[in-house]
Amino acid sequence: MANTIQLKRRVSGVAGAPAALKSGELAHNEVDNTVYVGKGDDGSGNATSILPVAGSGGFLALVGTQTVGGAKTFSLVPKSGQDASSGTDLVRKSQVDSLLSAKAPLASPTFTGSPTAPTAVAGTNSTQIATTAFVNDAIAGFGAGDMSKSTYDTDNDGKVDAAETADAVPWSGITGKPTSFTPSSHSHSIAQVTGLQTALNAKAALASPALTGSPTAPTATAGTNTTQIATTAFVAAAIGALIDAAPGAMDTLNELAAALGDDPNFATTVTNALAGKLSAASNLSDLPNKATSRSNLGLGSIATQAANNVAITGGAINGITLDGGTF
Numbered sequence: 001m002a003n004t005i006q007l008k009r010r011v012s013g014v015a016g017a018p019a020a021l022k023s024g025e026l027a028h029n030e031v032d033n034t035v036y037v038g039k040g041d042d043g044s045g046n047a048t049s050i051l052p053v054a055g056s057g058g059f060l061a062l063v064g065t066q067t068v069g070g071a072k073t074f075s076l077v078p079k080s081g082q083d084a085s086s087g088t089d090l091v092r093k094s095q096v097d098s099l100l101s102a103k104a105p106l107a108s109p110t111f112t113g114s115p116t117a118p119t120a121v122a123g124t125n126s127t128q129i130a131t132t133a134f135v136n137d138a139i140a141g142f143g144a145g146d147m148s149k150s151t152y153d154t155d156n157d158g159k160v161d162a163a164e165t166a167d168a169v170p171w172s173g174i175t176g177k178p179t180s181f182t183p184s185s186h187s188h189s190i191a192q193v194t195g196l197q198t199a200l201n202a203k204a205a206l207a208s209p210a211l212t213g214s215p216t217a218p219t220a221t222a223g224t225n226t227t228q229i230a231t232t233a234f235v236a237a238a239i240g241a242l243i244d245a246a247p248g249a250m251d252t253l254n255e256l257a258a259a260l261g262d263d264p265n266f267a268t269t270v271t272n273a274l275a276g277k278l279s280a281a282s283n284l285s286d287l288p289n290k291a292t293s294r295s296n297l298g299l300g301s302i303a304t305q306a307a308n309n310v311a312i313t314g315g316a317i318n319g320i321t322l323d324g325g326t327f
Contacts, residue, residue: 007035008324017050018327027327028055 008018008027015031021038022045028035034055038047060068084091104111117129122137152160190196204211217229222237243251250259260266279286287293294303305311 003322005322006324008327010327017052021047021050023047025324026053027324 008021008025010018010027010029010031013031015029015034017029017034017036018027021027021036023038023041025038025047026035027037032055034052036050037053038049039051040048042048060066083095117131119131119133120126120128122134124134149156152162154161157164190200217231219231219233219237220226220228222234222241224234250256263269278284284290284293302310302312
């Protein structure tokens with residue numbers, strides 16, 4: 001496994017250089033994706049300045065997408081004879097202004113000359129521009145129709161003559177009307193109403209009904225203790241509340257006993273078993289023989305050295321990581 005050297009780094013928070021670096025020390029800020037280096041030496045190993053040396057935050061990328069902030073100036077601005085002609089040329093503002101001055105705005109443009117537009121399909125009724133050809137076609141297709149006022153409104157009162165005649169028709173002049181009307185009230189015995197007795201026989205009595213099939217009823221609220229009918233759903237919910245949604249393998253007393261190993265002194269058995277275990281709160285300080293434990297784990301003397309004072313003598317170390325920390 002190859003060794004790893006990690007720079008001092010910042011993965012989130014504020015962009016920019018670290019407040020301090022050692023002379024020649026590198027640091028990477030992932031917020032602005034820039035690598036910084038400490039420059040100079042104040043006599044005690046600390047850098048006198050911190051400079052960006054790599055990353056999109058420190059330099060303009062030659063390829064790829066990059067957001068450039070702030071006002072940028074060029075030492076050589078294109079001249080009037082160097083107007084852009086290809087997709088990679090810089091465009092002068094005066095060149096853009098000249099092109100825009102010959103264009104009409106999208107909002108409320110003021111056209112001159114004889115502007116043209118596509119002629120809409122006959123009958124179009126929308127916000128599409130109507131050309132003179134569209135208007136002339138619409139006028140040519142408009143006709144007076146067959147509703148002549150002199151024919152249908154001879155008395156010139158604004159009403160069709162036939163409608164006025166219909167308004168004046170007497171009751172005796174109406175054809176197809178019924179000769180008699182159903183009385184407003186009547187009474188009949190049950191036997192005189194077809195099918196009524198059969199329909200009544202199919203209904204349950206309010207007092208002591210003998211229901212058949214699979215009768216249903218509203219399910220009472222959990223905990224109800226009245227004469228209200230209890231549905232199968234109410235019973236199932238009550239049983240479920242009793243066993244508190246225990247899993248299927250532990251929803252009976254026999255299954256609970258089996259889960260406890262049929263041990264009537266289960267609590268004592270568990271307490272005695274736990275008495276021989278190490279305490280989590282002691283963090284291994286209650287090991288009876290720490291040296292033997294380290295030996296059993298294959299740990300050498302380095303396991304007892306302080307993190308800030310480790311001595312390594314002889315041998316080789318592979319796969320290590322040198323971590324510069326964060327800033």
